[in-house]
Amino acid sequence: MPRGSNAKRERQYEHIKDSAKERGTSERRAEEIAARTVNKERARAGESRTASRSSTEDMSSSRRGGQRSHSGSGGPTKEQLYNEARQRGIEGRSTMTKAELNKALGR
Structure with missing residues (x-):
């Protein structure tokens, strides 16, 4: 602080x-x-x-x-999406692309 x-x-x-x-x-x-x-x-x-x-x-x-x-990237990184998917318990996340993770998270 x-x-x-x-x-x-x-x-x-x-x-x-x-x-x-x-x-x-x-x-x-x-x-x-x-x-x-x-x-x-x-x-x-x-x-x-x-x-x-x-x-x-x-x-x-x-x-x-x-x-x-x-600097204008396409939103959260794949790693950040993966971590969120893990927290939500989404199955199959390890083989998903960034676009698939976005879709599975409802973005």
């Missing part, structure tokens, strides 16, 4: 971290995503001492919703 945060930001951090892990992201990457998002929100709200121009002038990370992540 970033230093100097309040209870609201700690809850936000945990929520973002848990969401990233549910999507199949590693623990370390989930923590990084959560910390960056919370730090940006703190900067936008004037809760941090220093803030980059992109943090204060850019579209908020919650509104952007990952639009620029993976």
Whole structure:
């Protein structure tokens, strides 16, 4: 959790971290995503001492919703889809293509 945060930001951090892990992201990457998002929100709200121009002038990370992540890739990776299919107990997932996993998950 970033230093100097309040209870609201700690809850936000945990929520973002848990969401990233549910999507199949590693623990370390989930923590990084959560910390960056919370730090940006703190900067936008004037809760941090220093803030980059992109943090204060850019579209908020919650509104952007990952639009620029993976530089325009076709949504979640096959590995992320596979992990979600495993969590849902979808049979035959190991032999499915990315498109088949998408279809089986109802996307």
